[in-house]
Amino acid sequence: MKITKVEAIPVWYELTDEYHALFGSGKKKGTSVHAREGWFADIRYKENVFVKVSTDEGVTGWGEASAHPVTSETQAGILATVELFGRQVVGRDPFEIGAMHAALDHLFLQGNAGARSAIDIALYDIMGKAAGQPVYSLLGGAFQKSFGRLATMPRAAPKQMAEHARMLLDRGYTCFEPKMTGHQESLDADADRLEALIEAVPRSALVIADPNQTWGTAKDTIELLLRRFPRVANLAVEQPVMYHDLEGLAAIAQAVPHKVVADEAIQNLATMIQITSRRVADMVSVKLGKCGGFYKAMQIVRMAEAAGLPVRVDWTQGSALLDTATGHLHAAVRLTGCDPGMDYQLRIRDKPVAEGGARVHRGRIVMPDAPGLGLVVDEKLVRRLAQRGRPGAGHTERGKGRR
Numbered sequence: 001m002k003i004t005k006v007e008a009i010p011v012w013y014e015l016t017d018e019y020h021a022l023f024g025s026g027k028k029k030g031t032s033v034h035a036r037e038g039w040f041a042d043i044r045y046k047e048n049v050f051v052k053v054s055t056d057e058g059v060t061g062w063g064e065a066s067a068h069p070v071t072s073e074t075q076a077g078i079l080a081t082v083e084l085f086g087r088q089v090v091g092r093d094p095f096e097i098g099a100m101h102a103a104l105d106h107l108f109l110q111g112n113a114g115a116r117s118a119i120d121i122a123l124y125d126i127m128g129k130a131a132g133q134p135v136y137s138l139l140g141g142a143f144q145k146s147f148g149r150l151a152t153m154p155r156a157a158p159k160q161m162a163e164h165a166r167m168l169l170d171r172g173y174t175c176f177e178p179k180m181t182g183h184q185e186s187l188d189a190d191a192d193r194l195e196a197l198i199e200a201v202p203r204s205a206l207v208i209a210d211p212n213q214t215w216g217t218a219k220d221t222i223e224l225l226l227r228r229f230p231r232v233a234n235l236a237v238e239q240p241v242m243y244h245d246l247e248g249l250a251a252i253a254q255a256v257p258h259k260v261v262a263d264e265a266i267q268n269l270a271t272m273i274q275i276t277s278r279r280v281a282d283m284v285s286v287k288l289g290k291c292g293g294f295y296k297a298m299q300i301v302r303m304a305e306a307a308g309l310p311v312r313v314d315w316t317q318g319s320a321l322l323d324t325a326t327g328h329l330h331a332a333v334r335l336t337g338c339d340p341g342m343d344y345q346l347r348i349r350d351k352p353v354a355e356g357g358a359r360v361h362r363g364r365i366v367m368p369d370a371p372g373l374g375l376v377v378d379e380k381l382v383r384r385l386a387q388r389g390r391p392g393a394g395h396t397e398r399g400k401g402r403r
Contacts, residue, residue, distance in 0.1 A: 001093055001130060005054040006086030006119060008079045011352070012045035012388035013319075019046070019347035022154040022179070032181040033155045035212035039069050045389070046348060047075035048318050050382050051082055051118040055094060059129050062377045063121035063325075065114040066289050066317040070264060073114045081115035089119065094126040101295050113292040117316070120293020121325050121373070128372035135325070135373055139298055139332035145367045147330065148174030148339035149360075150208075152315070155179045158196035165200040172363020175206040175338045177238070177314075182214030190215075191228040198232060206259075206338045208236045208312075213264060215240035218248035222255045229258065238285060239263040246271075250280040259283050261312060261337075266290070272300050276307035283337040284309055288325055289316035301333055310337030315344045320353040324375055327358040327367050340365075350385055354378035 020026060023040035024033030034040070051063040065082070067075045088103040100123070104116055128135045136142045151173040153164060165176055178197055180190040190211070198207055215221045221240040229235050236259035241248040243264035253260040262281035266272055275281055284304045291297035304311050313330040316322045323342045330340040342358060342365055345351075356375035358365050368374030 001055050001057045001059065001095075001126075003053060003090050003092055003094055004056050005052075006082065006089060007052045007054075008082035008086075008118075009050040009052065009382055009386050010075055010079060010389060011048050011050055011350075011382060011385040013048060013348040013350050013385065015044070015046055016347055016349055022152065022347065024154070032184040034179050035181060035184075035214050036069055046317070047389070049075060049078045049082065049115075049118060050352070050377075051122050052379075053089075053094070053119065053122040053126060055126060057130075059126050061094070061122035061125035061129070061372065062321060063118035063123075063125070063293075064318045064322050065118035066322070068114060068289065068317060070287075070290055071114045072111055077112075078115045078118070081109070081112045082119065084109070085112075085115060085119055089123075094123050094130070097123055097127070097295050101292075114289045114316075117289050117291070117293040120295055121288065121321075124294050125372040132371050134367070134369055134371060135294065135328040136331040136367065139294060139328065142331040142367070143334050144336070145331055145369075146361075146364050148172065148364055149343060150175045150177055150312075150314070150339050150341045151343070152341055153178040153197075155181060155193065158193050161193050162196040162200035165197050169201060169205070172360070175208065176201060177208045177210050177341065180209055180211040180214065182211045182240075183216050184214060187215060187220060187224045188228070191224060194235070195228070198229075198235060201234075203234050206234050206236060208238050208261060208338070209240075210238045210263075211240045213239055213242050217241065218245070218251040221252050225252075225256045225258055232258070236261055236283065239265060243267065246274060246278070246280050250278060253279070253281055259337075261285050263314075266300065269296065269299060269303075272303055276303055276309060279307075282309065283312055285312045285314050286329070287314050287316050288322070288329060294325075294329060297329055298332065301329075305333075305335045308335075310335050312337035313340040315341035317344050317347075319348065320345045320351065320357045321373065321375060321377065324353070324357040324368070324373055327365060328373065331367050350381065352378050352382050352385065354381075
């Protein structure tokens with residue numbers, strides 16, 4: 001089997017109210033809801049890219065990439081990078097996944113993890129279909145095929161956050177990731193919201209405060225956690241300091257009883273080596289789009305497990321295809337830190353997955369056992385979504401015409 005074509009298809013997703021609540025669209029002037037509002041608030045469409053990889057035996061694989069600040073990728077940049085990367089993989093056997101990643105490494109093109117991830121996911125989809133196996137079997141086999149869900153929660157007033165958490169519990173969510181904004185308001189304002197949320201959920205539910213690097217210095221974080229949450233066992237904090245401040249992250253992990261999660265700090269395998277060898281954190285957060293796909297994500301996962309660090313798998317922002325791919329990765333994790341983030345699809349109205357994929361049954365995620373990703377892409381819809389951004393198609397620029 002040989003790869004014959006790698007095609008990048010831009011898509012523009014229409015957004016739901018859940019999306020706008022999470023990213024702060026229409027918020028009161030002078031307030032903040034999410035650290036990444038500059039990218040995601042008050043936009044009409046979310047820009048992603050689908051990747052279709054074809055072979056000479058008629059087996060086709062699909063992947064998806066998200067335009068996102070963590071990987072510094074725009075939709076236009078992803079399209080150009082997929083074209084470049086595609087030249088390196090056309091003509092190869094899809095099962096030569098290691099050799100293809102080596103070829104991409106040798107381009108010396110730093111970053112671009114989302115574009116690489118979309119191609120990687122499509123290749124694993126092909127390999128699974130050709131082998132008659134679900135992707136998680138290609139990653140070492142499933143340690144779990146059914147699991148709960150992590151809820152990513154928008155920043156709101158304390159009472160609202162507590163009410164939201166109780167509603168999510170009723171829907172089967174098992175752990176919670178409230179967004180923080182740190183010094184954009186105050187750390188104590190973040191703590192007020194956290195306190196209300198923690199009181200609303202059982203002690204068995206992990207609450208992961210996510211400041212997205214906005215809690216300032218390590219001293220700021222340590223002081224807040226020890227003063228406001230000295231005896232809260234089910235609280236974790238994800239990446240309170242800047243991604244490059246590994247010393248600060250390590251100081252927090254050593255000073256507080258709460259779990260400290262490394263997220264943006266994991267830039268590549270080299271930084272992961274530092275995190276594990278220096279015990280910089282208590283848990284690592286892995287995203288397919290940030291790692292560059294299944295192949296490198298599993299290297300990070302196994303490195304963390306070998307060091308005794310639990311792994312938390314989080315969403316890559318996209319359709320049910322990316323949520324399902326996230327589930328395949330989580331299924332193959334042995335040392336799980338918590339249930340995965342797999343519900344970004346609730347933030348977009350368009351449904352490019354026609355059938356299959358991960359599903360919710362009695363409040364729990366159930367992974368498919370069909371070959372590959374275990375889903376069918378609605379290619380006609382994907383092609384229609386690509387037309388939204390064409391000249392004359394009514395595409396609305398950022399900040400104009402939010403529905």
